[in-house]
Amino acid sequence: MNVYDSHKMADVMATVGYSLTDDYINADMVILNTCHIREKASEKIYSELGRIRQEKMRLETIENRKMTIAVAGCVAQAEGEEIMARAPFVDIVVGSQAYHQLPELLAKADRAANRAIALDFTPQEKFDALPHSSQNPGASAFLTVQEGCDKFCTFCVVPYTRGAEYSRSFAEIIDEAKRLADSGAVEITLLGQNVNAYHGDGKTLADLIHTIAELPQIQRIRYMTSHPRDMQDDLIEAHGNCAKLMPFLHLPIQSGSNNVLKMMNRKHDAAFYLDIISRLRQARPDLAFSSDFIVGFPGETEAEFEETLELVKQVNYSQCYSFKYSPRPGTPGAVMDDSVPEEMKVERLARLQELLFAQQLAFNQKSVGKIMPVLFDRKGKHEGQLLGKTEYMQSVHLTSAPEFFGAIAPVVITGAQQNGLSGEIIQNNMVRAA
Ligand code: SAH
């Protein structure tokens, strides 16, 4: 979602004559878009800001040019005043629901040699005010359909930084999808903090998926992140009856222990989750799953942690994200006793990851020898290198066929690693050019 938001900020700034640059050290304006989800992500911003400040000072003293520094995103939303106090060289602080105001904030900061801050919660106003994008979205595009969250898991800052659940209008989303398709997108990933809670104009996420699937240019549809409680019947069925909906689903559970799930206020138990997984597999037998896990939540015992390992074995994931619990200011978790010692969190994370990585490698190894359609949506670091994704979200590297950039091509998979696959293009015709 931060990538999507960053593109939207670039669209907003384009209306006042700014364009994107790779050369930030000579930029007129640097916007640091931030993440508040874990402490590590949050802490990084001050070291980043320190680096940007040096370039600002160099430009101002040696070249007599101004560099405006803005901090955007969820850290700005949560700690805006603190950033202003701790980093006096920051000109603008703009929260995640206020970035449509960037041009005004810039004018205000310029006018009075002043500083500007905007932390309002107005998602509707934001989406109404955002201009249509003039950027090329690339072959794989993001589209935010829903923002915010009303679930209040006890570890999570999202309900405080992104605000209450908000669904965009159905027609507006379909318009944006059409524009993305017309400008070259082959894949659309529908985004939301709680994307399957989407309920714009009385429609569901499944309705959005079926309508977008009618766009001939769009070959692949994905969505994230979903909550197990919001996996409604029509969405489960869509995995069986919408061929463009990709056979990979990120469905986080966080823990396999019912007691920990209750302490996390996840609003369901492990059996509920496993039942959804099995219904999804009935709808689409080759569906691959990923999840997020948190180890060391306050009070988590060894036996409860082992229940997570058991659940992982039962589901058999194709890939996962896993984190040590990090207390976040303002959440109910932050006042619970952070009782699992750091060494134990480290040890549990290592044991969980050993299992997850083995499952990921085994999943990838099953692809060797198969012919898989791969969407090449990114260029690699080296000349001629392309990076792509299979339908199951596995990464594929290719060095030999740069002409496939932006297209889906059939690849014979020759090797598997934990993180991805290697392969070769087998025939010289594109399945679909962007
Ligand atoms: N809406 C999604 C999650 C969004 S946050 C859901 O309900 O699953 C992304 C992931 O960050 C979470 O799934 C969780 O695993 C992790 N996370 C969030 N807060 C955390 C915290 N305080 N400590 C450690 N990990 C956290």
Ligand code: SF4
């Ligand atoms: Fe955070 Fe997801 Fe829980 Fe909402 S559902 S509070 S975003 S973890």
